[in-house]
Amino acid sequence: MDAMEALNIAVLTVSDTRTEETDRSGQSLVQRLTDAGHRLADKRIVPDDVYQIRAVVAQWIADPSVQVVLTTGGTGFTGRDSTPEAVSVLLDKRIEGFGERFRQLSGDEIGSSTIQSRALGGFANATVVFCLPGSTGACRTGWDGILAEQLDSRHKPCNFANLVIPGRGQHG
DSSP, X not given: OOOOXXXXXXXXXXXXXXXXXXXXXXXXXHHHHHHTTOEEEEEEEEOSOXXXXXXXXXXXXXXXXXXXXXXXXXXXXXXXXXXXXXXXXXXXXXXXXHHHHHHHHHXXXXXXXXXXXXXXXXXXXXXXXXXXXXXXXXXXXXXXXXXXXXXOTTOSSOOSHHHHSTTSOOOO
């Protein structure tokens, strides 16, 4: 079997209240991606502000060294939740199945409350972007149930890793 190719993954926590010390969701994603053999390209925390979210994600999308962007937080309907509005306009192509599969898996854990998740995924400038809810459980569900396989270049029959690795069927 081929060796897994490590990806450069940036993690953005969207929250008005979390700090590096209290950011369990972002820490969980960092731990999972590094345990899987990927590299942390960058990690930041921004408030629930559509323009600050969009600015950071756009910067990472424009950076050729960042292959994957993961966000956590701001995907619900309460207060200032605006991650989908901030990110969706940056996407060239949406991955409809990501949100669908996430809600399917999440439904097994939280029942009908899963309909309040606006988790989304897509491609922008040969970078794959996934927006997860802010709870640590949701990050675990998203990573363990979808992203671990889809960001593994060895996963068959297909995966997103092979679309963002230079020289391998770039996604445009």
